[in-house]
Amino acid sequence: MDRIGQQQQVKIALARVQIPAGIMIRAWSVEDFPAIQRLSDAEGWTSPSRRPADSLGAWRNSWPALVAQKDDVVVGFVRALTDGAITMYIADLLVDQHMRGAGIGRSLLETCHQLYPTTRLDLLAADGSRAFYEACGYRLLHDGMRKSYV
Template sequence: MDRVEQQQQLGRALEQVKLPAGILIRAWAEEDFPAIQRLSQAEGWTSPSQRSADSLRAWQNSWPALVALKNDAVVGFVRALTDGAITMYIADLLVDVHTRNAGIGRTLLETCHQLYPTTRLDLLAADGSRAFYEACGYRLMHDGMRKSYI
């Protein structure tokens, strides 16, 4: 799917979503990457800074890849991968600590769902975010596995 098709798909999805006051959601752009790195670093996520080129390539190859803006500043993001039919994997979801509890994370997830309404959303969650995901209707799955090579 090319960028124009993604924008059209996103426009249709956003018609189904109620945005929090003062928040705009749009497809990420490469000029957003420094803000994504800053937010990630503040959260203690090291890959976007320590593996900058790989992380940028991951963003370039992901869809949906969205940012949430407040006053033209990136205050949140979601990066996902999907087969378009059954599964969407949420690889990254983060909202700036100063704008949390305003519905931004929930809205980013809802937008992903509206982009591909037949898919289930799967993700790995840190212990500190478990209550958030449960409040969004996610359930704990005990059979997840991961192996890192770097």
């Protein structure tokens, strides 16, 4: 799907999502990557800065990939992968630590769901974010596994 199609799809989905006042959610663009790196660095997520070409490639090959803005500043993002029918995997969800608790993360997740309303949303979560996901209606299924090659 091209960028114009993605933006149109997001606009339709957003009509069914409650978004915090002053926040705009839209499809990401390459120009957002420095902000994604900045937010990731602040959280201790190193891949976008240490492996920028790979991370940028991941963003380019992911959909939905959305950013949340306040006053033209990216304050959050979500990057997901989906088959469009059954499963959506949330690869990354991050909100600026100073903006947490305002409903931005919940709105990003809900927008993903509204883009593909028949999918379930699966994810791996850090221990510190478990209460957030539970408050959003997620339930613990089992432990995840990861093997890194780089």
